[in-house]
Amino acid sequence: MTTHARKSLESVAIPLLAIVASMVVFGAFCAVCGAPFLAVFESIYKAGFGSWYAWQNSLVCAAPLMLCGLCTVLPARAGIITVGNEGAFVLGGLATSAAGLATQSAPAFVSLCCMAAAGAAAGGLWIMLAAALQHYRGVNAVISSLLLNYIALACMLQLVEGPMRDPHSLNFPATRAIAESHQLGKLFHSRVHMGLLFGVAAALLFWFLLEHTVWGMKLKIVAGNPRAAALVGLPLGSLILAASFWGGACAGLAGMVEVAAVQGRASAAIAAGYGYVGILVAFLSRQSPLRVILVSVFLGAIIASGGGLQRDLNLPDSTIVVFEGITFLMILASEMLYGRMKWWRGSNDAAS
Numbered sequence: 001m002t003t004h005a006r007k008s009l010e011s012v013a014i015p016l017l018a019i020v021a022s023m024v025v026f027g028a029f030c031a032v033c034g035a036p037f038l039a040v041f042e043s044i045y046k047a048g049f050g051s052w053y054a055w056q057n058s059l060v061c062a063a064p065l066m067l068c069g070l071c072t073v074l075p076a077r078a079g080i081i082t083v084g085n086e087g088a089f090v091l092g093g094l095a096t097s098a099a100g101l102a103t104q105s106a107p108a109f110v111s112l113c114c115m116a117a118a119g120a121a122a123g124g125l126w127i128m129l130a131a132a133l134q135h136y137r138g139v140n141a142v143i144s145s146l147l148l149n150y151i152a153l154a155c156m157l158q159l160v161e162g163p164m165r166d167p168h169s170l171n172f173p174a175t176r177a178i179a180e181s182h183q184l185g186k187l188f189h190s191r192v193h194m195g196l197l198f199g200v201a202a203a204l205l206f207w208f209l210l211e212h213t214v215w216g217m218k219l220k221i222v223a224g225n226p227r228a229a230a231l232v233g234l235p236l237g238s239l240i241l242a243a244s245f246w247g248g249a250c251a252g253l254a255g256m257v258e259v260a261a262v263q264g265r266a267s268a269a270i271a272a273g274y275g276y277v278g279i280l281v282a283f284l285s286r287q288s289p290l291r292v293i294l295v296s297v298f299l300g301a302i303i304a305s306g307g308g309l310q311r312d313l314n315l316p317d318s319t320i321v322v323f324e325g326i327t328f329l330m331i332l333a334s335e336m337l338y339g340r341m342k343w344w345r346g347s348n349d350a351a352s
Contacts, residue, residue: 010338011286018334019284022327029322035313047308048301056191060262062300063192064089066199067254068278069285069292070206071127074247075141076287077210078240079223080131084145086275087152088123088248092255094156095122097266098164100178100259111182116256123252124245126152131244135237153271160267174267184261195257200293202250207289219243251275273321277303280324283331299324 027037048058071085099118103111130145166176184194210216222229222239230236258270277299284299285291306320 011288014334014337015284015286015331017337018330019327021334022323022330025326025330026323029326030313030315030319033315033319035309035315039313040309040315043308043312044302044305046312047305053191054301054304057304058297058301059192059196060300061303062296063195063199063261064254064257064274065278065281065296065300065303066196066203066292067250067257068275069281069296070202070278070289071123071247071251071254071275072279072282073285073287073289073292074206074210074250075127075131075240075244076282077216077223078219078243079226080134080141080240080244082127082130082141082145082244082247083279084127084130084148084152084248084275085251085278086271086273087145087149088126088251089255089258089275089278090149090156090271091126091152092119092123092252093259093263093270094159094164094255094266095119095252096256096259097175097178100182101176104179104182108182112184112260115178115182115260116253119252119256119259120249121252123255124247124249127248127251128241128245131240135240149275156266156271157268164266166265169267172267172269174269175265177265178260180264182260183264184257193257193261195254195261198253198257199296202253203289203293206246206250210289215239251278254278277324280328280331283328 023041027040030040031037047054049055068085068089071088072082075082095118096115099114100111103114106114126148127145130141130148133139133144134141160175161173164175165173186193187196210219218229218234218239221232222234222236226236254274255270258272258274259266263270281292281295281299284295302320302323306317309315309319310317
């Protein structure tokens with residue numbers, strides 16, 4: 001087996017192994033809590049994929065996950081690891097609400113374009129800030145982007161409960177609602193909204209840009225050896241900031257989808273954790289935009305199954321968050337396996 005083939009196999013097999021291991025640990029955890037091991041996964045499958053209604057719930061959850069996953073994938077392809085997805089998502093939703101309310105008198109298409117641009121710009125600038133702090137000031141992007149999440153959430157709450165608050169929202173502060181005619185529609189008379197198309201289109205677009213353009217090749221060089229990239233004259237700063245901006249723009253667009261297709265307004269409810277799950281999407285997909293689509297559907301089904309576990313097995317709805325946490329830990333632990341699976345190595349690897 002050649003080195004390239006082995007690496008390709010590892011990038012698929014090791015995440016799958018991590019998922020299986022996390023399922024075993026999660027099943028054992030649920031068994032300790034009194035839920036039968038096999039019944040747990042039967043309930044998850046039924047709630048996520050067992051019917052067309054279940055599929056719709058899974059795809060609704062998958063739409064923002066695709067975009068939030070790209071928020072980590074794109075900067076990572078330039079050598080910057082960011083975890084500020086939730087902050088970019090929240091600010092994208094807030095900017096969407098502001099733009100939607102400001103353009104209510106405009107045609108629906110114009111208003112939606114303004115909301116998408118505002119959400120993407122807010123998210124892009126937020127992640128680009130973390131990347132700029134690392135590139136120009138040496139501040140670790142993981143730490144800064146994580147802290148920026150809390151700042152973004154605080155800003156959103158301050159505005160929603162203050163200047164942007166709808167006076168008619170009494171016990172649950174929120175902005176005024178966006179006109180229903182200016183919200184994203186549904187696909188084929190289902191519960192799945194058009195945000196799913198945004199996620200799939202963004203994943204396909206950035207897969208093409210990363211794998212089949214000069215820009216994508218430049219990012220690989222920058223991530224692989226920044227010093228060599230600087231020596232050959234590549235603009236490190238602009239490449240890193242551009243990748244980070246577009247990653248954040250995807251998370252901001254996810255916030256736009258949540259507000260314009262699900263919530264209809266900005267409130268504390270938009271901080272539903274999609275940004276944090278998007279980090280898991282990026283790690284499971286091994287920074288591949290194409291795999292982001294499949295992983296998002298899988299994790300979307302996991303999120304949608306929380307209610308099923310509560311109904312079928314009397315487990316708390318938040319139990320599914322434990323599954324996500326265990327999976328993330330297993331993915332991090334599996335990093336040590338890359339390049340060490342000696343039983344995959346053939347004569348070609350030994351010769352190389």
